[in-house]
Amino acid sequence: MIGLANPTRFLALVERLVPWLAGTTIIMLAVGLYLALFVAPPDYQQGETVRIMFVHVPAAWLAMGGYALIAIASLGTLIWRHPLADVAAKAAAPIGATFTFIALVTGSLWGKPMWGTYWVWDARLTSVLVLFLLYLGLIALWQAIEEPGRAGRAAAILALVGAVNLPIIKFSVDWWNTLHQPASVLRAGGPTIDPSLLTPLFVMAIAFALLFATLHLIAMRAEILRRRVRALQQTHVAHAALAEAEA
Amino acid sequence: MPDLGPHAIYILAAYAVTFVALGVLAFMIVEDDRKQRRTLAELEARGIRRRSAGKMKRTKRS
Numbered sequence: 559m560i561g562l563a564n565p566t567r568f569l570a571l572v573e574r575l576v577p578w579l580a581g582t583t584i585i586m587l588a589v590g591l592y593l594a595l596f597v598a599p600p601d602y603q604q605g606e607t608v609r610i611m612f613v614h615v616p617a618a619w620l621a622m623g624g625y626a627l628i629a630i631a632s633l634g635t636l637i638w639r640h641p642l643a644d645v646a647a648k649a650a651a652p653i654g655a656t657f658t659f660i661a662l663v664t665g666s667l668w669g670k671p672m673w674g675t676y677w678v679w680d681a682r683l684t685s686v687l688v689l690f691l692l693y694l695g696l697i698a699l700w701q702a703i704e705e706p707g708r709a710g711r712a713a714a715i716l717a718l719v720g721a722v723n724l725p726i727i728k729f730s731v732d733w734w735n736t737l738h739q740p741a742s743v744l745r746a747g748g749p750t751i752d753p754s755l756l757t758p759l760f761v762m763a764i765a766f767a768l769l770f771a772t773l774h775l776i777a778m779r780a781e782i783l784r785r786r787v788r789a790l791q792q793t794h795v796a797h798a799a800l801a802e803a804e805a
Numbered sequence: 806m807p808d809l810g811p812h813a814i815y816i817l818a819a820y821a822v823t824f825v826a827l828g829v830l831a832f833m834i835v836e837d838d839r840k841q842r843r844t845l846a847e848l849e850a851r852g853i854r855r856r857s858a859g860k861m862k863r864t865k866r867s
Contacts (some may be wrong), residue, residue, distance in 0.1 A: 595820075596807065606810045613823040656830045663826075664819040671812040769827065777834045783841035786855060787848065794853050 563641055565782045572775045579772040586765035593758035601755065608755065610668040616763040618661040620770050621689060622724055624654025628696070629721040632714035642778070644710025645785075647717060648700050649777035653770055655693035662686060673737050681730035682738035685723055692720040706785055 594612035601608035627650050634643030665683070666676040677683065696713050703709035731740045742750045749756055809816050848854075 600807075600810075605812070606807070606816060607812045609809070609816050610819045613819055617823065652834075653830065656826050660823050660826050663822045667815045667819040667822070671815050769831075773831060773834050776838050780834065780838040780841045783838070783845050787841060787844045790845075790848050790853050790855065794848075 565641060565645075568642060569779055569782060572779045576772060576775055579768060579775065583765060583768040583772050586761060586768055590758060590762035590765045593761055598758045599754055604672060607668060607671050610664055611755070612758050612762045614661060614664040614668055615759060616766040617657045617664060618686070619763060620766055621654060621658035621661050621686065622727060623767075624650050624657060624770065625689060625692070625717075625721065625724060628654065628717045629724075632717040635710050635714040636718075642782075644706070644714065645778050645781045646774075647696075647713065648710070649774055649781050651693055651696045651700070653773050653777065655690060655697065657766070657770070658686065658690040658693055662690060669737070678737050680736040680738065681734040682727065682736045685727045685730050688723055689720075689727060692716075692723065695720075706788075 590612070594609055598609065598612070600606045628647045631643045631647035631650070634640040635647065662683075665686075669678075670676050696717060699713045699716060700709050703712060728741075730736060731738050751759070
């Protein structure tokens with residue numbers, strides 16, 4: 559970790575890792591889609607609509623996982639001042655926002671045939687919508703403040719305040735009456751889903767997690783390079799102004 | 806693909822939204838990465854380099 563605090567070393571690692579991660583992601587996505595659409599049986603209660611679970615649930619896990627990553631990176635920014643911490647947080651935000659968007663839309667599309675409605679203002683759905691708005695707020699904050707260090711610190715504070723939403727999302731189905739079903743995979747007594755549905759779900763979850771990791775590393779590389787470009791342009795402008803003043 | 810029954814439109818729409826959203830996200834991130842690499846290469850081609858980059862190259866040669 560300490561060695562990777564050097565952005566140049568980190569970039570070299572990304573260069574080596576990304577092709578392998580991208581290749582594994584494509585293979586896992588292909589296997590996951592085959593299992594989800596062709597192999598998994600219909601559910602005894604929900605019928606064929608259970609196939610929506612194979613994209614909805616992994617997207618929801620990564621929506622929360624992405625925000626947890628941002629919260630941990632924010633601690634890295636504020637406490638340890640790790641040079642890559644706010645780069646990691648900034649790069650994760652659009653990816654987490656996209657997975658949250660997918661979880662919301664696929665949940666709505668699953669809700670219509672099962673609950674008879676696309677949306678209800680219950681605790682689970684509303685807290686996930688709040689998560690999406692938090693992601694958008696973080697992205698807007700990074701866009702609004704030009705200096706990366708200041709933007710990173712401001713975003714880190716907002717991210718840590720917003721992290722209180724994560725346990726609310728997780729336990730909303732236990733604390734309040736909601737249309738959303740309670741946890742059936744990540745629960746104390748083990749999964750309640752049949753292995754014929756659990757296997758495709760885990761394969762799709764691994765595929766989505768690999769995709770998240772691949773895109774996150776590429777986005778971090780882009781952010782490091784953007785900061786180098788910015789620093790070079792500022793230095794160049796300063797040198798040009800100095801030369802002009804001396805002439 | 807099995808017969809997806811009366812709710813096929815919801816299932817197909819969920820997969821379509823998922824993969825279109827992920828495709829757009831991947832495209833935007835890869836394009837941004839390419840743009841930053843291109844801009845940095847252009848600056849370096851004009852002789853505008855980081856001092857630390859020069860130091861690292863000298864260290865590698867020595």
